[in-house]
Structure formats: structure tokens, C-alpha cells
Amino acid sequence: MSLYSFLSHGLRLASSVQTCLSPNKMVLIKGSLPLKSPSLAILNRLFQTSCSRYGLMEFFDDEKNWGADEVRVGRAWKAEELRLKSNQDLHKLWYVLLKERNMLLTTEHYYEKMEKELFPSPERIDKVEESMKNLEQVVKERNKAYWQLEVSSAEDGCRPVRRERNQFGVMVDRPLTEHVEPETDSNRVRPARPYASPDVANFLKLKHEQEKTERNREARRRHRHVVGLLRRFPDLDLDMLREQYPDVDMDRVRRDKRIRGNHEDRLSI
Amino acid sequence: MSTRLYPLYQRGNPQLRIFLPNFWMKLLKPTHPIPSNAVQFMVSPEMTKHDVKQYLEKIYNVPVVEVNIANKMGKLRRTDKGYIVKDDDLKYAFVTLPKDMTFEFPNLMSEEKKQERSDQMKEIERVKDTYKKDQDRFKDRPGVPTWFN
Numbered sequence: 001m002s003l004y005s006f007l008s009h010g011l012r013l014a015s016s017v018q019t020c021l022s023p024n025k026m027v028l029i030k031g032s033l034p035l036k037s038p039s040l041a042i043l044n045r046l047f048q049t050s051c052s053r054y055g056l057m058e059f060f061d062d063e064k065n066w067g068a069d070e071v072r073v074g075r076a077w078k079a080e081e082l083r084l085k086s087n088q089d090l091h092k093l094w095y096v097l098l099k100e101r102n103m104l105l106t107t108e109h110y111y112e113k114m115e116k117e118l119f120p121s122p123e124r125i126d127k128v129e130e131s132m133k134n135l136e137q138v139v140k141e142r143n144k145a146y147w148q149l150e151v152s153s154a155e156d157g158c159r160p161v162r163r164e165r166n167q168f169g170v171m172v173d174r175p176l177t178e179h180v181e182p183e184t185d186s187n188r189v190r191p192a193r194p195y196a197s198p199d200v201a202n203f204l205k206l207k208h209e210q211e212k213t214e215r216n217r218e219a220r221r222r223h224r225h226v227v228g229l230l231r232r233f234p235d236l237d238l239d240m241l242r243e244q245y246p247d248v249d250m251d252r253v254r255r256d257k258r259i260r261g262n263h264e265d266r267l268s269i
Numbered sequence: 270m271s272t273r274l275y276p277l278y279q280r281g282n283p284q285l286r287i288f289l290p291n292f293w294m295k296l297l298k299p300t301h302p303i304p305s306n307a308v309q310f311m312v313s314p315e316m317t318k319h320d321v322k323q324y325l326e327k328i329y330n331v332p333v334v335e336v337n338i339a340n341k342m343g344k345l346r347r348t349d350k351g352y353i354v355k356d357d358d359l360k361y362a363f364v365t366l367p368k369d370m371t372f373e374f375p376n377l378m379s380e381e382k383k384q385e386r387s388d389q390m391k392e393i394e395r396v397k398d399t400y401k402k403d404q405d406r407f408k409d410r411p412g413v414p415t416w417f418n
Contacts, residue, residue: 054330055329055330056296056308056331056372057375058329059294059295059296060375060377066375066377066378066379067378091288091289095328098290098291098293098328099329102293102294102295105293105295106295107377109295109297109311110298111377111378115378117386132291135289139289157276158276159274159275159277160277161274175274176277177277178277178279
């Protein structure tokens with residue numbers, strides 16, 4: 001399977017590919033390398049084969065974990081580790097992760113909705129989802145690299161989108177479609193300015209006010225934080241603070257009366 | 270088979286294929302008695318019957334005879350602050366397996382385990398009660414140690 005044929009859902013230049021779902025599912029252990037034709041002994045050492053449960057029982061965990069208070073697992077896959085893997089390995093790993101997530105969601109639903117009990121080790125779901133996110137990121141990187149090499153530097157193989165206002169006046173990415181003839185005012189299906197209405201204007205006014213208030217509050221929070229730091233640690237390096245909190249105005253912070261204690265000598269900071 | 274944006278299909282191109290499907294499916298324990306060859310799922314709200322069938326057949330190697338889909342609207346409820354909010358809509362899939370196949374939802378929590386958990390909860394409640402009683406006894410005399418009579 002070539003690099004590009006694997007990537008993403010459907011490529012213009014991709015050769016046809018079988019979806020890779022081998023019946024004997026092999027899970028690569030982290031850090032081990034895939035071998036071309038390993039003997040059974042080596043295979044057993046380097047690979048961990050998932051146990052031979054098939055079908056719907058894959059929606060459930062190992063029987064030894066049923067009813068356990070805690071299930072100990074490793075960490076999520078990092079993007080750096082996944083970048084070292086071949087496309088076939090990533091493809092297999094995706095299905096392993098997908099099945100694992102389904103299993104965890106099934107178990108979580110059973111515990112929390114059916115039994116009204118706490119689901120043991122819920123962080124497992126986050127770990128699987130983080131791994132899936134990283135894997136998708138790596139695949140997208142490879143896909144983009146392929147398209148830029150083979151097609152053009154502007155292409156990344158994704159559907160073209162345009163950033164514009166929707167009917168609520170909010171900026172969104174609108175997926176573009178192809179037209180036989182260019183869109184004009186006469187043949188336009190969708191209004192050119194769907195957000196042009198007094199209600200939307202009012203809504204946007206309120207929304208912007210809300211956002212501005214939140215921004216101001218955030219800025220004040222940061223200012224107060226730095227003031228608190230200086231009150232507790234008066235000898236802090238101001239340049240370091242400036243570097244760490246670039247948005248905070250240090251002159252204003254130094255003038256703030258909250259950084260002074262009730263001592264006369266602190267007035268001259 | 271994916272919630273991502275599909276690329277534009279142009280005529281003459283190979284068929285669009287999904288290599289990394291990201292739909293989820295939960296296998297549910299049926300609340301009502303159902304036939305032994307029927308299975309109940311909760312699925313991603315974007316999934317269709319065909320998606321469910323292909324998902325089970327291709328990823329899980331489970332033969333599927335028929336899929337029925339039911340959408341359930343999320344409840345409207347009032348929050349503590351008085352706002353009316355709507356819960357997420359849910360999609361259920363009722364899958365029929367071939368006649369000769371049976372599936373029974375396994376017992377994930379044995380009776381002993383349930384008993385153990387309820388005992389633990391009872392113990393926690395008992396400790397809480399004791400603590401509250403001690404607090405109440407010296408409510409009028411703060412700072413007095415509990416051994417003082």
C-alpha cells in the first residue's frame with residue numbers, strides 16, 4: 001500500500017485500497033518494530049495478540065476486569081511515537097482504538113446508567129480519545145505533505161471552505177460546492193448576506209458586549225494575579241514577569257496599592 | 270462513515286472511501302425482553318442503517334440481517350437556575366442477527382461485587398452520620414474536644 005493511497009477518506013489520485021482488517025488482529029506494542037515474516041516465538045515476544053474473542057463480545061472488557069474497582073492501563077499514544085509508524089500500522093491501530101473506545105463507552109453506560117455505580121478508571125476514555133486525536137493529526141500531516149508534493153502547494157486534500165458569516169452573523173467555515181456556472185445575484189439559491197436583519201444586528205451587539213466583558217474580566221484577573229505574586233514575593237524579577245505575562249501592564253501593576261503592605265517603606269517600590 | 274467533512278467528489282474519480290471511521294457504538298443491556306438474536310445499540314447520531322450494518326460486518330465480523338433505527342428526542346428540563354435546556358438527542362439501533370446466532374448481555378457485575386459495593390457505601394454513610402452526630406453534640410460549645418462530657 002503506498003503512502004498516499006492510505007490517507008484520509010478518498011483521494012483524487014489514490015489507487016484503490018482494501019480496507020485493512022485482518023482477521024487475526026495484531027496489536028503492536030509501543031516501541032516494538034513490525035517484522036516482515038517473524039517466527040512464532042519472536043512474534044509472541046514482540047507482538048501482543050488480542051485474545052481470540054470475536055464478534056459482539058469485543059464490546060466488553062476482559063472477563064477479569066468485570067466488576068473491578070480499578071483497571072490500571074498505560075498512557076496514551078503520543079504524536080511523536082505515531083510519526084514513526086507505517087501507514088498500515090496506523091490503520092490497524094485506529095481500529096484497535098475504535099474498538100477500545102466502543103468497549104469503554106459500553107461499559108461506562110452499563111455502570112452509570114444501568115447499575116448507577118461509578119465507572120472504574122474513567123480516564124481510559126480520555127486516553128483513547130487523545131490517542132485517536134494524535135493519530136488523526138499524524139495522518140493529516142502526511143496527507144497534506146503528499147498533496148503539496150504531488151498537486152500544488154495550496155492544496156491539502158481537504159474540502160475547500162470559506163470563512164464567512166452565517167445567518168446569525170457568526171463567523172463559520174462554509175464548505176464550498178462546485179457550480180456549473182458562477183454564482184450571481186440572479187441564480188443565487190442562498191442569500192448573499194443571510195445575516196442582514198435588525199434582529200441579527202441586535203443579537204450581535206449583545207454578543208460582542210458579552211465577549212468584551214469577558215475579555216476585560218480576564219485581563220483584570222491576570223492583572224490581579226501578578227499583583228498577588230508581587231505582594232507575596234516582592235523581590236521578583238520584573239523582566240521575567242513581563243516576559244511571562246506580556247499582556248499585563250507592569251507599570252500599572254507597580255502603581256497598584258494592593259502590592260504594598262501597610263508599611264511606610266513599601267511605598268517607594 | 271465519518272463525521273468529518275467529505276472531500277468534493279468529481280466525476281471520474283475513484284469512489285470515496287473512509288479509511289478512519291470515527292463513529293461510536295454502545296452495546297446496551299435491553300430493558301425489555303427482546304428475541305435472543307436481537308441486539309440493542311446506542312449509536313452516533315449521524316449513523317444510518319447502512320452505516321450500522323457495515324460497521325458491524327466489516328469491523329466486528331458480525332453478520333447482520335436487519336437494522337432498525339429509532340431516534341429519541343432529548344428531554345426538555347429546567348436547570349437549577351431556572352433555564353430551560355434540552356438534552357442531546359439519542360439514536361438507537363436494533364440489530365437482528367441471523368436465526369442461528371444468539372446473544373445475551375453478559376453479567377458485568379456479579380452479585381457479590383454489588384453487595385460489596387453497597388456495603389462500602391453503607392460504611393461511608395455510617396461514618397458520615399457519626400461525624401455529624403459528634404458535630405451536633407458540641408454545636409453550642411465550639412472548641413470543646415469530643416472526649417469531654
